[in-house]
Amino acid sequence: MNEALLRSLTPSVLGILVRRGADFAAAEDAVQDALVEAVRVWPADPSPSSRLRSSGGDPIRDPKGWLITVAWRKFLDATRADTARRRREDLFDEPVPGPTPAVDDTLQLYFLCAHPSLTPSSAVALTLRAVGGLTTRQIAQAYLVPEATMAQRISRAKRTVSDVRFDQPGDVATVLRVLYLVFNEGYSGDVDLAAEAIRLTRQLAAAIDHPEVAGLLALMLLHHARRATRTAPDGSLVPLAEQDRSRWDTESIAEGVEVLQAALARDRLGEFQAQAAIAALHADAPTAEETDWAQIAEWYDELARLTDSPVVRLNRAVAVGEADGPRAGLTALAALDDSLPRHAAVAAYLHERDGDLATAAGLYAEAAHKAPNLAERDHLTRQAARLNARRCR
Numbered sequence: 324m325n326e327a328l329l330r331s332l333t334p335s336v337l338g339i340l341v342r343r344g345a346d347f348a349a350a351e352d353a354v355q356d357a358l359v360e361a362v363r364v365w366p367a368d369p370s371p372s373s374r375l376r377s378s379g380g381d382p383i384r385d386p387k388g389w390l391i392t393v394a395w396r397k398f399l400d401a402t403r404a405d406t407a408r409r410r411r412e413d414l415f416d417e418p419v420p421g422p423t424p425a426v427d428d429t430l431q432l433y434f435l436c437a438h439p440s441l442t443p444s445s446a447v448a449l450t451l452r453a454v455g456g457l458t459t460r461q462i463a464q465a466y467l468v469p470e471a472t473m474a475q476r477i478s479r480a481k482r483t484v485s486d487v488r489f490d491q492p493g494d495v496a497t498v499l500r501v502l503y504l505v506f507n508e509g510y511s512g513d514v515d516l517a518a519e520a521i522r523l524t525r526q527l528a529a530a531i532d533h534p535e536v537a538g539l540l541a542l543m544l545l546h547h548a549r550r551a552t553r554t555a556p557d558g559s560l561v562p563l564a565e566q567d568r569s570r571w572d573t574e575s576i577a578e579g580v581e582v583l584q585a586a587l588a589r590d591r592l593g594e595f596q597a598q599a600a601i602a603a604l605h606a607d608a609p610t611a612e613e614t615d616w617a618q619i620a621e622w623y624d625e626l627a628r629l630t631d632s633p634v635v636r637l638n639r640a641v642a643v644g645e646a647d648g649p650r651a652g653l654t655a656l657a658a659l660d661d662s663l664p665r666h667a668a669v670a671a672y673l674h675e676r677d678g679d680l681a682t683a684a685g686l687y688a689e690a691a692h693k694a695p696n697l698a699e700r701d702h703l704t705r706q707a708a709r710l711n712a713r714r715c716r
Contacts, residue, residue, distance in 0.1 A: 329358055329361055330455060331456075331526075332386060332456075333453070333455070333456035334429040334432045334454045336354050336391050337354045337432060338429065338431060338432055339391055340354065347435065347484060348478075348482060348485050349401060350394075352397075352401070353395070354390070356393075356394070356397040357390050357393040357394035360393050360397075361386075429526060429530045430493075430531055433454060433493065433530070434498060435487060435493070436449040436453050436484075437450060437493070437500075438487055438497075439494065440483050441484065445476055446501045447501055447505055448480060449477060449484075450501055451519070457519070461514045466508070495536065499539050502520050503520070505520040505523070506543050506546075517543070517547055517550070521543045524540045534586040535591075535593040535594075537582050537596075538586050538594075538597075538598070538599050540579075540582055542599035543579075544576070545575070545583075545605075548572040548579065549566060552566035552567050558698065560702040562702075563605065564611035568609070568610070579599065579602070579606070580606070583603055597629060601623065604622070616642055619645075620643050620647075623635060623639035623642050633659055633663055634663065636658075637666060637669055640659070640669060640673070641673070649674070652676075653673050653674070656669060664693075667686050667687075668687070671690055675710065680710045690703045691707060
């Protein structure tokens with residue numbers, strides 16, 4: 324079964340059912356049932372250039388049309404089985420067979436699944452289910468929660484947006500934040516969420532001409548290009564400066580830079596374009612020593628202006644420390660709240676660069692205690708041990 328084909332058709336099929344009058348929750352259930360049916364009856368490896376045939380031998384000339392027909396019938400069956408909705412049957416008569424509608428509601432589905440009324444976790448789950456075509460089990464495995472818990476989360480999300488008008492204008496910025504949340508989850512279970520986020524962002528870029536969508540796609544591609552070098556075989560973190568740049572994915576880097584340059588040329592700078600520009604400068608440096616830190620610091624200035632984020636200013640302090648020396652970085656850091664996540668780790672790095680190993684070692688130990696995950700904690704603990712060993716020599 325061509326899973327990629329099925330998942331690519333999911334949003335448009337769902338959109339058509341909603342436009343025919345099905346409420347979003349019922350339409351989404353019907354589409355999922357149709358996908359299960361497709362897995363059962365479609366050939367194991369259909370080629371886009373060949374004539375698809377079901378397991379019963381009947382030709383499937385239009386996969387999208389087949390899914391729409393089956394999903395609509397699943398919806399009608401569910402509606403007719405519910406006696407409380409019996410009066411609605413006349414409204415949902417079987418449509419006259421014909422060509423598949425050309426309308427593409429993918430963009431509206433993105434907006435609906437990232438509606439402001441949803442929590443970030445619910446928006447992520449609903450996007451992966453309704454737009455991404457993933458099963459509840461796959462999403463639950465990816466987020467390391469029980470399937471029943473994820474099913475409840477998705478059901479609540481569908482109920483929350485059930486009264487939202489399908490053609491209501493949406494907020495692109497909210498959609499992009501949801502997709503970036505998906506990307507940052509990385510990989511778990513049998514679903515590569517980083518790759519899935521890139522696929523969904525490509526799909527969004529095809530549906531809307533927006534420089535920040537392109538900026539997010541570029542950012543994802545540039546970060547994803549370094550994925551294989553971020554951890555050692557034992558699972559320990561490898562800092563950017565120590566990564567084997569010969570193993571970076573040059574095709575992804577080239578595509579990311581091309582997408583970014585086209586977005587920047589439109590002169591409508593946004594935060595994802597600025598982040599992508601920083602990532603591109605890192606990717607462009609043949610060695611860590613050749614990184615253009617002065618230009619990176621300038622991009623952090625732009626990003627701070629766009630977002631007014633203390634986390635951005637924390638990262639800027641590192642760039643300033645590399646460009647203008649550790650004392651300049653520590654001065655920039657002094658203006659920030661020391662309760663910020665990873666503040667102690669940045670302070671430790673800058674103090675080490677300044678030659679104050681005792682202070683740096685203590686700060687690395689403090690940062691390890693506050694680390695949000697085991698891999699980061701182990702890395703910071705090793706940094707503290709390394710400096711303590713140097714001091715004892």
